[in-house]
Amino acid sequence: MGSGSCHCRGPAANGRCSSTPARPKRSSKPVTASTRWRLRGTRPVTHASRGASGTCFRASRASAAGLILCSPTRTFAHPSAKPNSRSWRCRSTTKAQAPGAGAWNRRRPNPTLLWTCGAVFPPFSRISAKCGHPEALIRRAAMEALGRTGGERAVPALARGLSDPQKIVQYSAAWGLRQLAGRKGLGIDSISAALSSQDDRTRWGATRVFATHFSYLSGHLELARKLVEMMRDPSPVLRMQACKALWQWWYWNADTSFRDRVEDTFLERMAVERDPWVRRNLTEGFYNICDENVRYLYNNWIALLARPEDRERATRGHQASGTAQARKIARALEQGLDPASRNGTSSRYDARLLLDGVLTSLTQFHLRHSDPAHPEVFARIGNDIETIKFYPEAAALLEPALVKLVHHSSPAVRERAIQAGAIVRDNSLPLYAPAVARLLVDPEPKVRETAFRFYKTFPLPLEGEDRRVTVALLSDLLRSSYRTARLAALDLVASSRGKLAQEISLAETVKALAVQEEAELSSAALRAAMTFPSLMQDSETLSVPLRTLQNAVQKASSAQVPENLLAISLEIAFTQTALSQNPQVADLLDQFIARRDTSRWTLLLELAERNRAVLGSLQMLSLVSDAVVSPDESLARRARDLVRKNPSLARNPGIAAALAESVEGEAALSRPSDKATYAIPGPKGNASPATVPLDYGFFVQRVMPVLGAKGPDGAACVYCHATHTIFRLNPPPKQGDYSEAQLRENYRSALKVVDPDNPENSLILRKPLSTAEVEGTLGTGTLAHGGGQRWNGADHPAYKTILDWIRGAKLTSNREP
Structure with a gap:
């Protein structure tokens, strides 16, 4: 087998081919299972004689690769071998100990074990020689074997492999160097020399060392600095590889000056880089740097620190890091907004490229978009749900630049400026929030659509001097010709929780929308009108729910009346004194309930679940009592659910009597609401709801x-x-x-x-x-x-x-x- 070829063509004498070295006499000393070996990449060929015979390996190129790939501490068997087959198992791994044999003496050589190691695990010189083999797969296998088992002598061969013309060999050489450098600290100088090589392919191979899983090398900043310089390399492939490595290095090394340099270099290259491959790696790399898993950080890791001062220190440290990043981003956005600006680093500097790069890095990441048909929807990445997020101090630094972007002349920039606002969500933004709301009336449809998706993300300021600006803005939106702008403004008014109740001009505008004919706008306006006490006393405004109830009573089915308008009209009729104490309204409600229409009763029960104030009405209590014993099982269960959530209802004599009449009522109320839901079907008859199949x-x-x-x-x-x-x-x-x-x-x-x-x-x-x-x-x-x-x-x-x-x-x- 020393020549690398086997000429055996048939059964060998004594069960062994002529090219296989004679096996030494088997030792009586046992060999432990920890000395097993595994062979990868080739299949042993067993001769006809299977008794005490050895195994002959076809030493073709593939089998040479298999020999090289042998690794210690593994089982010596091919995956296709039958379990416990003697012909597929190394003799040295036999678990049974010879009778009378003592424990294995590790100080004395074991002939059987040494023969096995010599046959299966070739010496270094033979592996190293295969690194120059004409077959790429053999060279690849040799590189991987050196990465697993090599030492200092393996470094030169692996370093030469970085420039191999076959990429598969090049990758394996880089992997081998990464293994030796990370595990044994070997080859650092060779990697450094390869990064500085004049040969593009050698430098490319060297960057593959830092493709992934190189955290053990992150302390060698001399290598990282060479990658920073490589961001300016003439080869776009090398610039791309440097981008991929540096954002990972940023996380693995806490050196502040190094992190600053990486961030600055990414932003600097965004203003210069034109190659699409490299630009994508620049923007996604910078996104990765800014997008930390803050949910786990604040909900678990910081929260579990024992001392309050430690929790405060960790919070300050993280937010200080974000503030430093925000300062750089704000400066880059300001420079991108000024076409005449220069950062003094390159004659190829282009402010438009910088602006595009920064906005892209803040708003786009391929894994965040689960469906190309819905690019506006962001998805999670593993357990990382949140996109980039900055906190109050950082948000204050970013707000002026974001406001300028919202007012940009380009519709595309305005649209992306709204999306970029997500990075400062959950912060008070007295300038940016109104600016986004104004884009609800932008002349460009796409900008209006984006503003309508995001307007709820940025609450409008309702305190102090900013209140007047908000009131004027809402008035303009309510008078807009764009329907979505009016709906958004009405929603913002309804969510103000009465803080705008004294704004008379705003109330008049809401009233005008409430009394118009369009059902969706009218229902939204009525919901907003409930925050103005003056409108809840205004006869013209209240005529809308009154007219809606009249139509619902006259129609054969409530489905003929818009559901949203009917729901808000019923809520006003039950909760607002001006209508609830009106005999005409009481008569209409009686007629509405008396129809015993399942859809109408369901609508009323849903209203009671949403607004408990309606339960103060005797008409609603009567409906609940009747619904509990309704022959419609779905309606009866909904009514019992309502009673369960509001135990005081059971004190009403009518409802109590209805529950007593209900076969399932008492049992349903006595069960805890959080009991197990995996019910086992029981006998028929008076079965509980949990045993009745749906x-x-x-x-x-x-x-x-x-x-x-x-x-x-x-x-x-x-x-x-x-x-x-x-x-x-x-x-x-x-x-x-x-x-x-x-x-x-x-x-x-x-x-x-x-x-x-x-x-x-x-x-x-x-x-x-x-x-x-x-x-x-x-x-x-x-x-x-x-x-x-x-x-x-x-x-x-x-x-x-x-x-x-x-x-x-x-x-x-x-x-x-």
């Missing part, structure tokens, strides 16, 4: 479409839950429809996450309303949903559909589960 037909026809519908991020429940353990769903087939078996599996899986006793406590309802903000956070009682918030509240149609199913809704035509 309607299978309703699930197939109504619930499955909800689970298969794509959300704003382009994802659907059936895809994400295809790999879950408890609520596991079959994704839709690529061709055709679901089979009956798949639908039954989905139905049974959904039953695991429902709570018929307390439907709104069902995980299938609570999870889609939850965010991932507290996922992985210790000590929180808040429910988290890895898929993020799917529905915006209990009023979402999907929520209502599933809630109706849990409450017992059935289809007229049903299939039994």
Whole structure:
């Protein structure tokens, strides 16, 4: 085998081929399992004689690669070997100890073990010689073997491999040097010399040492500085590799001056770099530098520090780092806004490139976009949910530059300026928030659309001198010709919690929108009007809910009246004194309730769940009493849920009597709301709600479409839950429809996450309303949903559909589960 070739063509005498060295007599001393070896890349060829025979290896090029790839402390067997087959197992690994043999003496050489090592693990000279083999795969295997087992003598061969014409060999040489440098501290000088080589390919190979997993080398800043200089290398591939390495180095080394230099170099190159590969690595690398996992940092790591002073120190340190970054970003944005500005570093400096690079790095990252069809939706990266975030001091530094960007002449810049505002979210921004709201009336449709998506992110200032600016802005938006601007302004007024109640001019504008004919605007205006006591006494404003109730009573079905307008009209009628004490309104409510229409009663019960003030009405109490014993099981369960959440209702004699009449009433109220939801079906008869199977037909026809519908991020429940353990769903087939078996599996899986006793406590309802903000956070009682918030509240149609199913809704035509 020394020549690297085997000419054996058949069974050998005594079970051994002529090219295999004679095996020494087997020692009686046992060999422990820790001396096993593994052979990779080749398959041993066993001769016809399988008794005490050895194994002959085809020493072709592939088998040479396999010999080189031998690594210690591994089992010597090919993956395709049968377990415990003698012909596939090294004799030295036999676990059985010879009778009467003593313990293995490590100081005395073991002939069997030495023969095994010599045959399977070639000496260094033979491995090193293969580094110059004409076959690329052999050279690659040799480089990897040196990386595993080599020492100082292996460094020159690996360094030469950095310039190999085959990329696969080049990568393996870089990996081998990284292994020796990281584990043994060898080859640092050779890596440094390769980074400074005049040969482009050698420098390229050297950068591959820092492609990944090089944290053990992060203390060698002399190497990092060479990579910083390489950001200006003539080769775009080398500049790209330097970008990839330096953002990782930034995290692994706490040297402030080095971090500053990396950040400055990234920003500097954004104003010069034109190669698309390098620009993408510049922007994404800078994004990585700024995007820390702040949720885990503040919710877990800092929170678990024992001493308050340590927690304060950690918080100050992190936010100081962000403030320093924000100062640089603000300066770069200011320079990017001035085409005549120069940073004095290069004649190729272009302010427009700088502005584009900084805005891109703050707003875009490929892994943050889960669906190209919805680029505006940001997704999580692993357990990192948040995008870049800066805190109050940093936000104050960034706000002036962001305001200038919002007023930029380019619509594309204005749109990205709104998106960039996400980095200063949750901060008081008295200048930036109104500037974004003004873009709701921008002449460009895309800018208006973006402003409408983000306006809630930046609350308008309502205190001090800024209040007048906000009132004037809201008045302008309410008078705008753009419908989305008026809807946004009404929403902002409704969320002011009465802080604008004394603004008479604003109230008049809201009133004008409330009395107009368009249902969506009118309902939004009525909700905003509830924050103005004067409008709740104004007869013209109150005529709108009064007229809506009259229409609902006259119509055969409440579906003929816009639901949003009817809901807010009912809320005003029950809660505002001017209407609740009006005999005409009381008569209309009596007629509305007397229809005993399930959809109308459901709407009223939903109103009671949303606003408990309506429970002070005797008409509402009467409705609850009747709904508890309703023959409609879904409606009855909703009413009992309402009583459970408001125990004082049970003291009402009418409701108490209804509960007593209800077969399930007393049992439902006596069960704790947080009991386990995995109920085992019991006997028929007076079964509790937890043992009554939910309607299978309703699930197939109504619930499955909800689970298969794509959300704003382009994802659907059936895809994400295809790999879950408890609520596991079959994704839709690529061709055709679901089979009956798949639908039954989905139905049974959904039953695991429902709570018929307390439907709104069902995980299938609570999870889609939850965010991932507290996922992985210790000590929180808040429910988290890895898929993020799917529905915006209990009023979402999907929520209502599933809630109706849990409450017992059935289809007229049903299939039994």
